[in-house]
Amino acid sequence: xxxKHIFLKxxxxxxxxxxxxxDEFEGGDFVYEQLLGYWINKxxxxxxxxxSTFPGPRTKKADIxxxxxxxxx
Amino acid sequence: MNEVxxxxxxxxxxxxxxxVVLTLRELGIPYVRVNRDEFLNYSIRFLVNxxxxxxxxxxxxxxxxxxxxxxxxxxxxxxxRTLDVPTEPELQLYKFQWASFIRNLIFFEDAFWIxxxxxxxxxxNKLYQLKIAKDVGFKIPNTLVxxxxxxxxxxxxxxxxxxxxxxxxxxxxxxxxxxxxxIVTYNELMESNLRFAPVVVQEYLHPKTDIRVTVVGNRVFxxxxxxxxxxxxxxxRRIEKDKLExxxxxxPENITQLCIKFLRKLDLIFGAIDLVCIDDEYYFLEVNPTxxxxxxxxxxxxxxxxxxxxLLFKGKL
Numbered sequence: 592x593x594x595k596h597i598f599l600k601x602x603x604x605x606x607x608x609x610x611x612x613x614d615e616f617e618g619g620d621f622v623y624e625q626l627l628g629y630w631i632n633k634x635x636x637x638x639x640x641x642x643s644t645f646p647g648p649r650t651k652k653a654d655i656x657x658x659x660x661x662x663x664x
Numbered sequence: 665m666n667e668v669x670x671x672x673x674x675x676x677x678x679x680x681x682x683x684v685v686l687t688l689r690e691l692g693i694p695y696v697r698v699n700r701d702e703f704l705n706y707s708i709r710f711l712v713n714x715x716x717x718x719x720x721x722x723x724x725x726x727x728x729x730x731x732x733x734x735x736x737x738x739x740x741x742x743x744x745r746t747l748d749v750p751t752e753p754e755l756q757l758y759k760f761q762w763a764s765f766i767r768n769l770i771f772f773e774d775a776f777w778i779x780x781x782x783x784x785x786x787x788x789n790k791l792y793q794l795k796i797a798k799d800v801g802f803k804i805p806n807t808l809v810x811x812x813x814x815x816x817x818x819x820x821x822x823x824x825x826x827x828x829x830x831x832x833x834x835x836x837x838x839x840x841x842x843x844x845x846x847i848v849t850y851n852e853l854m855e856s857n858l859r860f861a862p863v864v865v866q867e868y869l870h871p872k873t874d875i876r877v878t879v880v881g882n883r884v885f886x887x888x889x890x891x892x893x894x895x896x897x898x899x900x901r902r903i904e905k906d907k908l909e910x911x912x913x914x915x916p917e918n919i920t921q922l923c924i925k926f927l928r929k930l931d932l933i934f935g936a937i938d939l940v941c942i943d944d945e946y947y948f949l950e951v952n953p954t955x956x957x958x959x960x961x962x963x964x965x966x967x968x969x970x971x972x973x974x975l976l977f978k979g980k981l
Contacts, residue, residue, distance in 0.1 A: 595857060596856075596857050596858065596859070596860045596861060597826065597846075597852075597853075597856040597857065597858060597863065598826075598828060598832065598843045598861060598863065599834075599836075601826075601843060601844075601846045602832070602836060602841040602842065602843050603841060603842050603843070603844060603902070604836050604837075604839050605839060605840045605841065605842070606839075623676050625702070625705060625721050625722055626721055626724055627685070627689075628672065628681075628682075628685045628695065628696070628697030629682040629685045629686060629697075630679075638686055639682070640679065640683060640686065
């Protein structure tokens with residue numbers, strides 16, 4: 592019997608971590624507006640979600656496991 | 665002073681919350697969004713005896729009280745994982761104490777919660793989900809849990825789907841890792857070491873079509889998930905995103921009603937349910953009480969955000 596637990600044999604290791612996902616947003620054209628409670632385009636102040644150049648939300652997993660269901664920390 | 669009607673507990677990178685906030689603004693509903701990763705930017709004052717929570721963001725003060733608060737949109741974990749415990753004491757304090765503060769907001773238990781974290785805590789247990797799904801009338805896969813391949817006592821030499829009980833988040837050599845659902849042969853399963861952690865072993869349902877059902881109150885939004893026009897073997901989350909298609913479907917009425925009944929039984933208002941369909945038979949796999957859904961607004965224009973905002977506005981189903 593292989594000593595390694597089957598889950599460890601099957602685990603998918605990501606190339607990049609969650610910080611890279613966050614770095615994609617910070618310092619770019621978009622900023623989180625504290626009082627409004629949503630991301631905006633720095634230049635025109637419009638909601639980022641209405642901007643076709645805004646990088647999220649693309650898909651369910653957004654490239655790395657962002658802790659779906661808010662379970663990950 | 666801004667009296668808050670809808671309290672939103674989220675994090676800065678939860679874009680589902682952006683959708684909900686924008687809709688609340690359109691409706692003119694007074695809200696405040698509190699992000700778990702932004703507490704250093706807030707000042708709080710909770711008068712426990714009076715039941716009043718004051719939050720200062722920038723130059724604005726918000727007050728949350730039973731008098732003004734109608735609803736809570738809760739997008740936060742129900743317990744704290746210790747996968748990434750910071751070494752700095754200040755960050756440790758931040759992580760654990762603010763997480764507890766967030767949980768303590770159930771103080772406002774008379775508000776309408778999407779979802780109440782106490783219900784979410786219970787509903788996040790996979791075996792309990794399967795039990796309730798079966799109780800309400802769903803078909804579920806044959807399921808075993810074991811930490812000893814020899815003790816599984818299965819003789820059917822087919823393929824099996826193995827899953828973790830808890831989300832399979834790991835750190836391996838400093839890198840994030842995730843354990844998806846894996847399909848294994850009988851021999852591989854029988855020869856494997858399961859001792860360190862229990863493994864959920866299910867019959868492998870295939871060929872199947874994956875269906876994601878997002879339930880908000882009494883509204884049900886369903887898509888089938890395909891890759892290049894075809895059903896997917898194994899865990900669809902492993903497929904490259906640009907090779908996935910989400911196709912809206914109308915579920916049979918009995919399945920729609922089962923999804924709603926299932927969530928009611930779990931005291932949930934929102935849930936992201938994973939089903940599979942084989943030869944027109946639907947099987948329940950699992951529910952995520954805080955599942956992602958912004959990708960569905962963007963891809964297939966489901967008005968999930970409007971439905972959530974409307975319920976938060978009404979403060980009831």
